[in-house]
Amino acid sequence: MLCGGERFDLARTGLARTERLNGWMFIMPALVLLGVFMIYPILWSLWMSFQVGRGMNLSFGGFANILRLTQDPVFQRALSNTFIFLIVQVPIMLVLALIFATMLNDSKLWGRSLFRTAIFLPCVTSLVAYSVLFRSLFLADGFVNDFLLGLHLISEPIPWLADPFWAKIVIIMAITWRWTGYNMIFYLAAMQNIDRSIYESAKIDGVPTWARFWYLTVPMLKPVILFTSVISTIGTLQLFDEVNNIPPNAGGPSDATLTLSLYIYNLSFRFMPSFGYAATVSYVIVILVGILSYFQFMVVRDKRR
């Protein structure tokens, strides 16, 4: 009995082991690729962030790069620009997306799918292609200035890309144009999952439209709003293509549109290359993404209770 039971256990462990082995075999290709192209570079960049030196002449520098961060005015400029984009652009974009989604969710709206496609379309365009278009639109004698001058809204051309303030505005407009539709699709999908009967009973109870939006739609979209704000935050922290391509001098004028990602690029490929320091700056983004995402989760979790 005992003997038989033991044999049964053995057989079972044998089978389990084979199954486990098979399982590992199946995920092995994915794991190897992940290891080589994801985990190894991450660890290597962490090691690199402690290296100092120029070009290929690297040596271990301990915390020298972190010390350099604290004294680097350009890094501080890039950091504050990134935060300005984040704080100004993400709320504008998400509110716009929410408004568009609510409007387009109305089944009585004429040409609903046409508008939906039109608003979503910017996000299938290539980042570089649309950046180049925005640059030509906003040149000193580009389309936008000609248009505004033609309407006599302004008396002399606005130096869109030559002035630090206006350049930031152009970048904010560009990313809002590019990404609003993308976020709107998430809201639309979530709204279609909300039970219509809730709205019907609210209507019967005499709840006004704004209150139905504010007290029904928004709370029920909370998880999606959290998701979109987290991915938008990450996207904005990594902002690169637009600030590299829209201003005629990447990051300009006067470093007004320099972001952390562009600074990393400059440190590696434009300046006397300091790959170690560039890796350190890149870890600043990792840490920021971690902290901000954590806070966003906390805020939503508290409200849900």
Add this chain to the structure above:
Amino acid sequence: MPNKLNGLRTLVGAATLGASVLAMTSALAGEVTVWCWDPNFNGATMLEAAARYAADHPDFTINVVDFAKADVEQKLQAQLASGTTDGLPDIVLIEDYRAQKYLQSFPGSFEPLGGAIDTSKFAPYKVELASLNGQSYSVPFDSGVTGFFYRTDYLADAGYSEADLQDITWDQLIEIGKAVEAKTGHKLLSVDINDSGIIRIMMQSAGTWYFTEDGQVNIEGNAAFKTALGAWQRVLQSDIYKPTSGWTDYTGAFASGEVAGTITGVWITATIKANPELAGKWGVAPIPKIDFEGATHASNLGGSSWYVLASAPQKAEAIDFLKEIWASDVDFYQKILIDQGAFGTLTEARNGPAFQASDAFFSGQPVWQNFTSWLAEIPGVNYGIFTEEADTAVAAQLPVLKDGGDLDEAIKQIDAQVKQQTM
């Protein structure tokens, strides 16, 4: 950050892959690949040189790849950093300001050319810019000797002749600009306000630079730098220029006849001559002088040289080509001077007919003789390896200065930023 890093790696990878396909085809054809950045200028001269070489070497083929200068520089740097040599060209054009950065950051990536090419035939300052540890690495190409390129017709309408533009200061230039606008309605200059090139011109005209000879930051306390930046602040605050952003905007302003001129390197000739209908309406004067002891009317902006990659698949052929045409053919230099305004630095070529003649396009002025004599007066400076960093720091303060910012405060900021970036 992993995403960003992966992005960069993918980018580098994709560039390598794309380029290695190119390299494979070129290896099959025995083709020499060249990277440069201006199809009207250095690209065109390279094609001319190749045509001449091919006359004696029927098997010789060349693939001149031109893309934006910043892209050439960044692609080269990314690829050298990646450690793979697939897809690098045989010959690459590098601007003099950046030569030492590449030579020092990527030791062993460039082929020493001192043995194959007699560098004593070139202007010594060009050879020195591309030398490291006693080895010279380049075949010098053009000089960036500067001039004030102006529309003779607009200035004549405002009452200024060629003689009125000799030996002027920057403040006198502002007066001229005001008169030109009052009389003709045209602004005098096309200025990219985020470009610090003009500060480099002013500094070198006074024999100073962002760095001292031994590489120390030389900004705060550098009286010549302060004079230059102050003079430029007065220009920026005057109303004599059209603010432009980016290269196309900048060149478009004078190519279209909207503004009366620009102050830049001799290589702009190619862009100016690209509008043949303006022949006879352009002239060249010396640049204004900054108000500083020892300052001159002669300076340099840019200028570049050809480098051979140590990993080049067609290395021997590339070197022989550079040697036979670029380091010997005096006649070739006459042709590219007239056609492209490429002001070569092969000393012998200066005695050729084109350098002696006057140019009908430039209102019959003896512009090439003038440039030759200005070239001889350019004060020598050591560019060092951090020009890009210093430029960025200066560019960041230019809009501040334009809006009336304090000069000393701006210099302090520039100094702090450069010191931090170069430590």
